[in-house]
Amino acid sequence: MPALAWQYHEPDHPGANFDALAEIYDRNMQRFRDVQGEIEExxxxxxxxxxxxxxEIGTGTGEFALAAARCCTRVYAVDLSPGMLRYAEKKAQMRGVAxxxxxxxGFLTYRHEGAPLHAIVSQIALHHLPDFWKQIALLRMAEMLAEGGKLCLRDVVYSFDPAKHGEFLDEFISKAAEKAGPQFARSICEHVRNEYSTMDWIMRGMIERAGFKIEKATHSQGFFALYLCTKTTNSASAEGNSND
Ligand SMILES: C[S@@+](CC[C@H](N)C(=O)[O-])C[C@H]1O[C@@H](n2cnc3c(N)ncnc32)[C@H](O)[C@@H]1O
Structure with missing residues (x-):
């Protein structure tokens, strides 16, 4: 039996094949998101x-990593997809960022060598893991951070009422189709159908159990969330758990 036969195999995640999509993804993000506003936030x-x-874990096309590099000594930009990393690295060279x-x-495999980090950022990537593995990923992030270090987590997280999910999703997706076209709307359907986005109360519980204090949480359209957190302790995961 292979070592860690129970370990979630990150490259098997549902959702887009990012390797083949780096350039298109980058262009779409500039069209559909306020990328600069998100970076500043x-x-x-x-x-x-x-x-x-x-x-940064799940750096994708590297836009945040390249902006953060202007403000600090070093950015470690990690991703599962060699295609995304190649594209992001090319952008760094073109912009003279060294x-x-x-x-x-990945969240479950990256090992940080060297001194504890001051900050970890992950945007629109943690939903690639099922909930149990999100919790493990958050615990690993807490371990890599210095005491008082900061975590910024942005993702597709549901804060709409699950009892009214049908009405909410129909309306949300038809508005997305009007604003950004049918292909974008189809990608949202695919996300909701197959990917592991979870609810806000679960996400908060996992973040806190990993040893973080949520300083501020912002929700947008019932569909996106940003959690700005500070590491408090490594042992919060034990709180509230009991075994017989
Ligand atoms: C939707 S893109 C987001 C990229 C970028 N962070 C952004 O905000 O535009 C998701 C990225 O997460 C990466 N990814 C997926 N699963 C991952 C994992 N388990 N660990 C690290 N990166 C992962 C994908 O390869 C992809 O580049």
Whole structure:
């Protein structure tokens, strides 16, 4: 039997084949998201100092990593997809950014060598893991951070009323189709059908059990959330658990 035969195999995640999509993904994000606004929101909270280092997990096309590199000494930009990493690295070269290290790895496999980190950021990526493995990923992030270190987690997280999910999703998806076209609407259907986005109360519980204090949480359209957190302790995961 292979070692860790029970371990979730991250590359098997449902959803887009990011390897083949880097350029299209990058273009779509610039069209459909306020990418610069999101970056500023996260950087404001992190308040990075020139001697600090940041890890981004699920960096994708690297837009946040490249912006953060202007404010700190080193950014570790990790992703499972070699195609995304190649594309992001090319952007770094074109922009003359030399202090970002692009590294293959996932939430469950990346091992950070060296001093504890000041901050970890992950955006629109944690939903690729089922809930149990999200909890493990959050515990691993807490371990990699220095005491008082910061975590910024943005993702597709549901804060609508699940008892009214049909009405909510029909309306949300038809508005998305009007605003961004049928292909984008189809990608939202696919996300809801197959991917592991979870509810806000579950996400909060997992973040707190991993040893973080949520300083601020922002929800948008019942469908997206940003959690700005500070590491408090490594042992909160034990709280509230009991065994016979
Ligand atoms: C929707 S994209 C988000 C990219 C970028 N963070 C953004 O905000 O635009 C999700 C990214 O997460 C990566 N990913 C998926 N599962 C992952 C995992 N288990 N560990 C690390 N990265 C993962 C994908 O390869 C992809 O680049």
């Amino acid at each position: 996260v950087l404001d909270f992190l308040d990075l100092q020139p001697d600090q280092s940041v890890l 202090n970002v290290e692009f590294l293959p790895g």
